[in-house]
Amino acid sequence: MFVSDNIDVNAKGNLTIGGIDCTELAEKYGTPLYVMDEDLLRKNCRRYKSALDNFCGGNGLVLYASKSFCCKAMCKIAAEEGFGLDVVSEGELFTALSANFPAERIVFHGNNKKYSELVFAVNSNIGAVVVDNLSELETLNGIAEAAGKNVGIMLRIKPGVDAHTHDFIMTGQIDSKFGFALETGEAFEAIKAALSCKHLTLKSLHCHIGSQIFEVDPYEYASAIMLGLMKKVKDELGTEIPGLNLGGGFGIKYTQNNTPVDYEKHIECVANAVKNECAKLGLNVPKLYFEPGRSISGPAGITLYTVGAVKEIPSIRTYVSIDGGMTDNPRYALYGAQYEISAVKNAASPRSKTVTVAGKCCESGDLIGKDMQLQEVKPGDLVAVFATGAYNYSMSSNYNRIPRPPVVMVSGGSSRVVVKGETLEDVIRNDLD
Numbered sequence: 403m404f405v406s407d408n409i410d411v412n413a414k415g416n417l418t419i420g421g422i423d424c425t426e427l428a429e430k431y432g433t434p435l436y437v438m439d440e441d442l443l444r445k446n447c448r449r450y451k452s453a454l455d456n457f458c459g460g461n462g463l464v465l466y467a468s469k470s471f472c473c474k475a476m477c478k479i480a481a482e483e484g485f486g487l488d489v490v491s492e493g494e495l496f497t498a499l500s501a502n503f504p505a506e507r508i509v510f511h512g513n514n515k516k517y518s519e520l521v522f523a524v525n526s527n528i529g530a531v532v533v534d535n536l537s538e539l540e541t542l543n544g545i546a547e548a549a550g551k552n553v554g555i556m557l558r559i560k561p562g563v564d565a566h567t568h569d570f571i572m573t574g575q576i577d578s579k580f581g582f583a584l585e586t587g588e589a590f591e592a593i594k595a596a597l598s599c600k601h602l603t604l605k606s607l608h609c610h611i612g613s614q615i616f617e618v619d620p621y622e623y624a625s626a627i628m629l630g631l632m633k634k635v636k637d638e639l640g641t642e643i644p645g646l647n648l649g650g651g652f653g654i655k656y657t658q659n660n661t662p663v664d665y666e667k668h669i670e671c672v673a674n675a676v677k678n679e680c681a682k683l684g685l686n687v688p689k690l691y692f693e694p695g696r697s698i699s700g701p702a703g704i705t706l707y708t709v710g711a712v713k714e715i716p717s718i719r720t721y722v723s724i725d726g727g728m729t730d731n732p733r734y735a736l737y738g739a740q741y742e743i744s745a746v747k748n749a750a751s752p753r754s755k756t757v758t759v760a761g762k763c764c765e766s767g768d769l770i771g772k773d774m775q776l777q778e779v780k781p782g783d784l785v786a787v788f789a790t791g792a793y794n795y796s797m798s799s800n801y802n803r804i805p806r807p808p809v810v811m812v813s814g815g816s817s818r819v820v821v822k823g824e825t826l827e828d829v830i831r832n833d834l835d
């Protein structure tokens with residue numbers, strides 16, 4: 403009935419997440435409210451970890467892409483589950499280190515890292531910096547030398563794979579701000595340059611071919627292209643690069659129309675494709691890295707809202723306004739992202755009304771979705787939007803000076819706040835007279 407397995411309806415007819423009645427959560431913590439199911443987060447982590455252990459014989463590491471949902475509690479969970487961590491800014495790195503995330507398992511991404519961010523990363527002894535361009539390579543080598551350290555790096559390569567996804571979130575093509583292009587020879591030159599940097603160690607090549615992908619083939623295809631490059635490096639430069647990072651991007655079920663590949667199957671197929679290709683090319687099987695973000699955090703989250711105004715425009719549409727919007731979930735405004743929604747009470751009753759769910763910002767584009775199916779609701783009713791665990795809290799803003807909602811985690815039938823909601827005092831905390 404619902405897009406995530408952890409959502410159900412109890413005897414009272416109320417929606418539950420991880421077995422907890424959503425009306426109780428709303429009463430206790432208010433709305434809007436982000437709710438994350440810790441048990442599902444951990445289960446998702448374990449599925450990836452055991453798949454990688456099974457199919458890569460332990461020669462692999464799953465890195466959680468923290469940008470999808472980053473806070474100290476989440477970093478702690480990822481650490482406990484034996485994951486590595488992707489960070490893309492000093493803010494995410496600081497969060498991870500504050501949660502005592504093991505630095506050697508942290509990988510730092512980004513197309514334009516600041517000098518101070520690179521220094522912070524080197525001083526923190528993180529596992530690897532994913533170098534995006536030649537000037538960064540040179541800068542990082544200098545920082546490593548000055549610090550008297552040898553720094554692990556990966557190189558971000560654009561393999562030119564079209565992963566049939568939304569243009570805005572496509573990053574594998576040549577026309578992308580990320581990384582070195584393969585077809586132009588730029589990637590090979592970058593590898594040569596990296597191997598000549600005395601204070602850097604090239605641990606892995608990296609590619610990330612897009613997001614919300616439902617097929618395995620683009621990953622198999624990308625891995626073959628990357629291994630082809632590794633073979634060329636072996637033949638012409640006499641070096642075998644020991645790792646291959648195939649990024650994230652595994653799709654999740656936002657609506658009943660989405661059919662994600664099962665993660666275990668996915669890892670198995672890609673790992674086998676890599677093994678076969680290596681055998682063909684005479685390469686050692688590299689250490690494999692994956693970087694799931696959305697598929698770990700997305701399905702684990704829901705957002706609870708209270709309905710305000712309900713506006714029926716005869717023969718046009720019905721607007722159901724909720725007490726949040728693009729400030730806590732900008733994804734419809736950004737990409738036209740699709741979600742499902744339900745009333746919290748009588749949650750099992752058919753969602754027979756077609757409504758447009760609007761936020762409270764002064765912006766016509768501030769919608770959670772157009773033409774969504776929902777039960778009949780009236781002001782004061784609670785509604786839940788599903789699969790909001792990824793790229794919602796992490797993309798939230800204070801537009802219109804709206805305080806960010808708290809994040810509550812549920813586990814084993816109890817709940818706790820893991821990120822406090824902002825207060826009005828928080829909204830003005832950096833203002834000066």
Ligand SMILES: *Cc1c(COP(=O)(O)O)cnc(C)c1O
Pocket residue numbers: 467469470488511610612613614649650651652693694695696697792
């Ligand atoms: C965004 C991103 C990810 C995570 O993508 P998901 O779609 O959330 O799995 C992984 N690696 C890199 C380099 C990214 O930019």
